[in-house]
Amino acid sequence: MKIAVEGCAHGELETIYECIEALQTRQGINIDLLICCGDFQAVRNVDDLKSMAVPPKYQRMCTFYKYYSGEKRAPILTLFIGGNHEASNYLQELPYGGWVAPNIYYLGRAGIVNFGGLRIGGLSGIFKGRDYLQGLWECPPYSQESMRSVYHVRSLDVFRLSQVKGKVHVMLSHDWPRGITNHGDVESLLKRKPFFREDIESNQLGSVPAATLLHQLKPDYWFAAHLHCQFAAIVQHDNGADTKFLALDKCLPKRKHLQILDIPAMYDGDKCLKYDPEWLMILKKTNHLLTVKNMNCHMPGPGGNEEYIFTPTKEEKESVIKIMENMTIHESAFEKTAPVYNPNIKKGKQSEPIMNPQTIKLCDTLGIDDPVQVVMARTGRIMKEPCGNDLRKDTKETEVPEEPSAPNPIPVPITPIKTTKLSLPAPITPSENEMETNPVKEFTVDNFSTPDNTLNSSDCMTPMSSGEKKTFKRRNISIYNSPDDDLESGMSNSFNVSGSPCKLPHRDNV
Template sequence: MKIAIEGCMHGDLDNVYKTIQHHEQIHNTKVDLLLCCGDFQAVRNEKDMDSLSVPIKYREMKSFWKYYSGQEVAPVPTIFIGGNHEASNYLWELYYGGWAATNIYFLGYAGVVKFGNLRIGGLSGIYKGRDYRSGHYERPPYNQSTIKSVYHVREYDVHKLMQLEEPLDIFLSHDWPVGITDYGDSRTLIQQKPFFQEEIEAKTLGSKPAAQLLEKLKPRYWFSAHLHCKFAAAVQHGNDGSVTKFLALDKCGPGKKFLQIIDIESEPGPFEVIYDEEWLAITREFNSVFPLTQRPASFSSAAMDIQESREWVRKKLEERQFKPFEFVKTVSAYNPSQRIFDPIPEIPQNPQTLSLLELLGLPYLLDSSPVTGERTAIPASPVRTDFQTYSEEIPIDDDTDEIEDIPEAEGDNIPQ
């Protein structure tokens, strides 16, 4: 199977797809899947801009709205995770995962799916210690604090991923696992990014939860973005001989190493996204302790009969051939000739999420108030959106980029 991996999308879908098609024409080949490692910016219309965590001067409609509206259809099946520059209101609708547009699948805040016989997992967001043990208390419309904290990784989602026992082929995270620089050419990395040196030496560059997941899950491949540079590594796990090949990529921009095409052994196609039985069983077991306030989850009160839940889930999934529910638009798409002036944001219940929860026999909780547990009231006044002094500002470029081959990780170069 031929897979394209992309770093920070920054909403530039058109450019990424054109680059892939150019590669296909030059090499007379076909890319089967595109994996995006965050900052996807699934902005559907002007209202979503109020939930997009980027400085106001970088707020543009970009091109996702064309795929959401159906004006364009993704030419390559696409799976993505969230980063730290997202229209978080839309991703919250699809917390459990689902089609963000036709042929474009969001893995959820945490999730696992299968594509052909490949098993692909992912964790959205970035790690910030102060929010890690909090529940998912943020709701749209966001203020200047929650528009950032909403994309901070939570222990609840990591804990669910830590329950996985079956092997993973690929894992996606936006920020790097902490310590990954020990397994690659960190000297060259520091030459390119001197300000990384202090964090590398202090073992603080990256995500602690991602490192825990890397140690536990041991996927064949791990792909990341966030730090706006290309970096390859190979992690050997203990004495069992298994190795995780790690690759981080740059943001989409001129001259950036943002796209990689690799071949992964797989069964012959056709390929499609299907639900993962083990993951949905874990989701079913832990939904009863889904933390919806700032208080952390109490995992001790969760039922833990995953095997029984798997058998129950399997019967349900067999009825629909394990296929995810179909894409449904929940808001109007951007229209360049017509502006939206309604200041009151929507918190729609996405039919895909409703259908999945009904399939799993679970209640819908995503519009519950962090305090009362009742449906959230929407204030009439819009949220202030002046983010000129935003400390995590990342400039966004618009031009075409190049493709480079992934260096094969040599076993002799792996630190013992």
């Protein structure tokens, strides 16, 4: 089974698909699946740009809207997780995953799916200690604060993934697991990214929750992005298993952003995306832990009087299969919920939360809650109905609204629609408490080798025009204790993912 892995997509879907098609033609291969490690930017229209945490100069439509509108169809099944530069209002419609366009599937805040004998898991967002223990309180339209905290990883998502006991073959995260640089060629990394040194030496580079899951799940492969450079490592676990880690760059000319893997999967003859029964039952069994409080919340653990193990039994997994009736995730479930891009509209405004039929159906079937619907219900607001296939009729430019003064301002009343039954508590006042983190146990590895089939985007991309050239200021920063700035650089590394390695050419520092 051949899988393409993309680092940060940043909305450049056309370019990524062109790269894959060029590689297939050149090497005479067929790629079964494309995986994207965040910053996917599923922007449907100009309103979605206003819910994406990027400076105004980077608010570009890019090309996802063509696949959402139906102008184009993704030529390969595409699976992605969220990063820190996303149209968060759209992704919040699908907290448990769903189709964002035909043949393009979002894994949700956290999730596991099956494809051709592979179990593929993912954790969306990035780690920020100050928000990690909070509930899922954010809701469009966002304030400047909530527009960023909405994509911060929460303890509930990590707790749910920690309940998984079945073998996970491929795991995705946007940021790197903390301590991963101990398992690869860190000196080569520092030659390309010297401003990483302070965070690496103080063990502050990367995500603590991702590191915890890495050592709990022990997947065969772990892919990440976020730091805009290529880095490879092999993590040896205490049970003798190895995890091959690879971080990739962003989709730009002359950057190592795309990797082709030949994975020896136990292919079951069915190249369809399917729900994972263990994961669905974990969602069902932990629904009572969902909270929309904007304060630090409690997750159960050993030493208390409450249940803290929710790993499903064989009988429970069989029962969820009966509940679902069909475990195949049918693309026909996709439905446009917001207007498609209208080039005559140059300015947008943040939209109100929209009911997504995919989330409604999954929640009703499993008996679980949609976090945004809970927030809306507790604040006396009603979610909008999906727009269907209608286009925006107006052609005049709309005014850019002022930023809301509170995370969840009450809008003008809108038409009520049917909602599912809710039983969760109302949100309460924010807390200033932040979580304390512990260093991750260090591991060492004696050898690792070179990635093959890493595609340099200059092989199939048209260089950016002079007007699109970006400059970046290098500075010594603590990445995970500062605003979520993009960092640019590139490096060449080595990693063996599918047999015979081939050395990658080095490039000058940016």
